[in-house]
Amino acid sequence: MSAAARARSLLTPKTVGWTVVVALAAAFPYLGASRFALHLGMLVFIWAVVASYWNLLNGYAGILSLGNLGFFAMGAYLSAVMAIELDISPFITTVLAGIVAAVIVTVLLGLPVLRLRGIYIALLTLVFADALPSIISLTRQWTGGGVGLLGIPTFLPGLERWQGYYFALLFCVMAHVVLARIIHGRTGLAFVALRDSEDFAVAIGVDRFREGVKVFAISSFFTAMAGAVFAHTLGQLSPGMLAIDQFVMVISMWLLGGAGTLAGPVVGAALVTVGNEYLRVYGSLRLGVLGAAILLVVLFFPGGIVQLAGTVTAWFRRDSGGSASLQPPVTTGGPTAARGGDAAARART
């Protein structure tokens, strides 16, 4: 890509829009935001990363993972325990935890799982996340077990809310820049190709297994780092983060926001996190609302909020079942094979 073309490609409405959003988020603490608002904002940024990378697996790559919260908890606990027991700076442990979690997850889950399809992946990853609370209890000497882990070193001693907010924002922006590069890069194209015409994509050299391992590793790396950032900004952890409520919340973030889109999980994370805080007084009603919302979204507008906010024509096309870009590639897409050839050819170069 030439320099001029590069500059032109940077000035699309999308990049401008993202820049404005980031600038607004960066200015937020100066617009008279309360500490509580900053706390919420911080959570939104962290969960946006988790939701986006979950969406990378499910919405883009068609790998039905249900264990991403497990990656998150793993990163959080690894980083916290390393920082406490080995007295290493949280900045280093965050990255270390990401790497260790990614290696463990990819070897333990990714390699066996990616030889399988669909439902097996979903359940193995779910069982993995479900086994973690037991493991945390068994290692309570370091993790604090069911009581939780307190006094985790923060990024700076005596971290203020606004500092935590900026750390989370910075992390969120970095994670999404990487994500956009993956999706628009070769790996993203490879999955479009595999989805649209698997036979053709494979024939010209797209390797589902290799690309799958790649996104699995990247997704677990960033999700675990998000967990570490969570641990070192809040200073405490509990296995409650693996509870079904949290699982449902993060799933609904990318699902309601719009699976298979870049903006969807971010919008969803903001909506669900803030909505959750305001509905907190209603207790378990939140769970019912989210469950019902998932049902309705899957049945009536599988593209989520992003799809709803899209053009009216795009909205009406959904009934024809033709919203291929929003539908993960679980079945082999016979009718869409013609488009697949193009993407496959581009993915190879």
Next chain:
Amino acid sequence: MATVVSGLTLGSLYAAMAVGLTIVYGVSHVFNFAHGHVAVLGAYVAWLVLGTGLGFGAGIVAGSAAAVAVMVVFGWGLYRLAIRRLLTRDGWQFATLLFTLGLAILMQYLLLQAFGPRVKSIPTFTDGSVLLWFGRVGIHQLIVLLLSVALIAAVGLFLQRTATGQAMRAVSLSVPGARIVGINVERIFAYTFAFAFAVTGLSGILLGSTVFMTPHIGWEWMIKGFIIITFGGLGRIQGAVVAAFFLGLVEAFVTLYAGSLWIWPAWLSLFVIALMVRPQGIMAGRAA
């Protein structure tokens, strides 16, 4: 030896519960994430009927009948109203998975609202125990074991001997093949959901009388059910039954020798091993 009996009882319960899951998957290739909650719902329905003061004998029969009725309507309605629409989509496997996940969450919430978070259980059939040559065994355990085996046998007979059961097996082997011989696949899908939900509801009653029930135990049952049917080969009933007894025994022994905290890690590692050793054997069956 008492551990073996409790393992076998547990296994028979798991088998009865997993059969419904494997039937639905085998026939329609829809994986029902709300499966465990369906079982719990069946148990709660029976619990409600038992609470009306019918007395235990009549109550359990009426409760089971009520559970079957509710489940048939629920399964049939669910297929007609929602699953059928989702199956026509490109990403139907993904869509049905997320849909049933949402359904499970909603059911959990509704059960929580209706029955509260307290642990409930169906009263045991009898408190007595009987002295066998190796020691004392609860009669209730033996009755549950017998009933579960009877339920599974009844399901097997239904699938082997009745026309509807044979049609279900035909659809599970090949949808186009079933269409060619004149089977209405749509209707068989609906029957399958109704039938499997009814079986699952009954198994929930048995589970509720032996273990206990809370609005969220459905997740645990669903995941265990899934691991069982993976072991046995998805959609294969005999395989699921053998796997359920095996895993029930494993659970009983792990609980005895290592403690209940190790149950989940044990299930997980067995699951991973099973997937790595014979994924292709497990994957065999009708192509999606």
